[in-house]
Amino acid sequence: MNLLEILSYGFIQRALLAGTLIALLCSVLGVFLVLRRLSLIGDGLAHVTFGSTAIALALKLYSAMSLLVTMPIVLLASLGILKLTDKGRLSGDAAIGLVSALGISAGIILASVGGGYNVDLLSYLFGNILSIRSEEVVIAALLCLGVMLLLTLYYNELFAISFSDELAKVSGVRTSYINAILVLLTALSVVLAMKLVGIMLISSMLIVPAASALQLARGFKACILLAALQGCSSVVIGIIISIMSNLPASASIVMVNLLFFAVAFLTRRVLHPKSNN
Amino acid sequence: MPGEIVSTKMLSCSYREGRVLEDISFLVERGDYVGIVGPNGSGKSTLVKALLGLITVNSGSASLFGSRLSDFRDWHKIGYLPQSLHLVNPVFPATVHETVGLGLLSRKKFPKRLNKSDHTKINITLEELAILELERKMIGELSGGQLQRVLLARAIVNDPELLVLDEPTAALDPETRDRFYGMIAEINRSRGVTVLLVTHDSGAIGEHASKMLYLDKKILFYGSFDEFCCSPEMSSLFGEHSQHLMCHRH
Numbered sequence: 358m359n360l361l362e363i364l365s366y367g368f369i370q371r372a373l374l375a376g377t378l379i380a381l382l383c384s385v386l387g388v389f390l391v392l393r394r395l396s397l398i399g400d401g402l403a404h405v406t407f408g409s410t411a412i413a414l415a416l417k418l419y420s421a422m423s424l425l426v427t428m429p430i431v432l433l434a435s436l437g438i439l440k441l442t443d444k445g446r447l448s449g450d451a452a453i454g455l456v457s458a459l460g461i462s463a464g465i466i467l468a469s470v471g472g473g474y475n476v477d478l479l480s481y482l483f484g485n486i487l488s489i490r491s492e493e494v495v496i497a498a499l500l501c502l503g504v505m506l507l508l509t510l511y512y513n514e515l516f517a518i519s520f521s522d523e524l525a526k527v528s529g530v531r532t533s534y535i536n537a538i539l540v541l542l543t544a545l546s547v548v549l550a551m552k553l554v555g556i557m558l559i560s561s562m563l564i565v566p567a568a569s570a571l572q573l574a575r576g577f578k579a580c581i582l583l584a585a586l587q588g589c590s591s592v593v594i595g596i597i598i599s600i601m602s603n604l605p606a607s608a609s610i611v612m613v614n615l616l617f618f619a620v621a622f623l624t625r626r627v628l629h630p631k632s633n634n
Numbered sequence: 635m636p637g638e639i640v641s642t643k644m645l646s647c648s649y650r651e652g653r654v655l656e657d658i659s660f661l662v663e664r665g666d667y668v669g670i671v672g673p674n675g676s677g678k679s680t681l682v683k684a685l686l687g688l689i690t691v692n693s694g695s696a697s698l699f700g701s702r703l704s705d706f707r708d709w710h711k712i713g714y715l716p717q718s719l720h721l722v723n724p725v726f727p728a729t730v731h732e733t734v735g736l737g738l739l740s741r742k743k744f745p746k747r748l749n750k751s752d753h754t755k756i757n758i759t760l761e762e763l764a765i766l767e768l769e770r771k772m773i774g775e776l777s778g779g780q781l782q783r784v785l786l787a788r789a790i791v792n793d794p795e796l797l798v799l800d801e802p803t804a805a806l807d808p809e810t811r812d813r814f815y816g817m818i819a820e821i822n823r824s825r826g827v828t829v830l831l832v833t834h835d836s837g838a839i840g841e842h843a844s845k846m847l848y849l850d851k852k853i854l855f856y857g858s859f860d861e862f863c864c865s866p867e868m869s870s871l872f873g874e875h876s877q878h879l880m881c882h883r884h
Contacts, residue, residue, distance in 0.1 A: 392726060513746040517736050520728065521721050524788075527686050528740040529709030571727055575772060580727040 376592035378501040382546040384566035384588025391567040392519040399560035401453035402547040405434040405460030411467035435544035484555030484607035554607040565614040569621040637664040645694035669843035671836040710740040713789035737788040779810040
């Protein structure tokens with residue numbers, strides 16, 4: 358099968374379109390999350406998505422309809438992580454761990470009560486981008502548009518809180534509000550990305566493009582652009598490799614992302630051999 | 635009061651370990667250059683953070699530019715330079731130009747976008763501090779002294795009326811430190827900016843500051859540097875010999 362043939366299939370076009378949009382969201386948000394030391398929030402929220410998907414399946418809500426249950430729960434969980442960090446004398450990683458444990462255990466109990474793990478729930482563990490439906494692509498596109506619009510409007514405030522919360526506050530930035538926007542946008546993106554790479558690999562979509570961009574970028578805007586470029590390219594290359602080699606799409610996307618990271622890391626070591634930064 | 639920039643009345647702050655500041659009352663007027671000094675753990679940084687609303691005040695009150703702290707919104711009037719070593723993530727991917735630009739956000743309404751004149755303003759500020767050549771450098775590539783100047787540029791780029799500096803010279807060698815204090819004194823004189831500067835180095839700041847506030851959980855002294863040097867309370871605290879060294883080293 359050649360490349361043109363592959364690209365002529367509707368399900369592959371849908372996968373490429375939705376995957377690129379989701380990767381764009383994850384990689385841009387990932388830069389802010391990594392710099393705010395909230396890298397693992399993707400894992401935590403993915404576990405909550407697993408729990409909430411179990412609820413949706415128990416209510417016989419499938420595909421796009423399941424978002425009616427998962428979205429509000431995951432959005433609330435993201436605010437819960439912020440609240441625990443702010444008021445619970447917990448660091449961000451401990452708060453994420455708590456919410457994550459709640460999400461995954463709730464999912465396991467619900468799956469067990471509901472008659473064991475079924476195929477739908479398992480598909481959320483490892484993702485299945487090639488089975489994405491047209492309505493899910495439309496939802497991904499609309500959400501992507503909304504999230505990117507908000508990221509553009511709040512770009513400088515997000516930049517400021519990523520640099521320093523303390524300095525941002527004294528510059529009149531409402532840090533609690535901007536933090537809430539960041540985690541809410543992350544929650545939306547995680548729910549969407551579940552279909553792409555699944556719970557097990559979701560944080561790689563958020564972390565790896567940002568980690569690669571941090572190796573090479575000369576400037577904050579450049580860092581975001583590099584991360585977005587890597588995130589989107591990894592999805593396209595990963596999906597094509599998975600079709601041509603009959604490999605799982607989610608793992609292929611992640612492996613391409615990791616390969617990009619290795620190249621960025623080595624390039625930095627070659628260009629700046631004495632740099633520790 | 636028209637010239638009132640900072641005012642506190644019976645301000646107290648506590649951490650879990652106990653009370654850090656007790657009954658702090660003082661007034662800073664327009665154009666003052668106040669050196670806040672005292673031993674380690676005396677509450678100097680806590681006082682600055684309380685004044686900027688970064689930590690909760692347990693009792694008493696503070697006001698900035700005549701507004702109660704809880705009602706204060708004119709953040710563009712304030713430039714803040716924290717202890718930079720604790721602040722800057724060495725891998726943060728920002729250029730010097732981008733970092734200084736963050737100082738302009740306090741003057742911006744939603745959406746806080748920088749325009750062409752803002753970028754010109756950033757370059758003018760960098761030039762004033764003689765660091766324009768660093769404009770495209772990443773902040774992780776700077777030396778301690780360069781980083782300090784960049785963060786100072788960030789603090790003054792929005793033309794603040796009050797500049798608050800928390801141990802800005804802790805990581806600098808004595809020569810760079812003295813140059814830095816001179817630079818702050820020049821900003822105070824030429825721009826009429828009121829300065830609050832926290833330091834543990836009473837002697838070095840004395841050359842420049844118009845007032846000294848000696849703190850050890852409570853205010854032990856607040857007045858001019860000359861008064862500080864003649865103060866019998868300070869003599870009994872430091873011993874006459876140490877006070878003499880501190881006051882006559884310049």
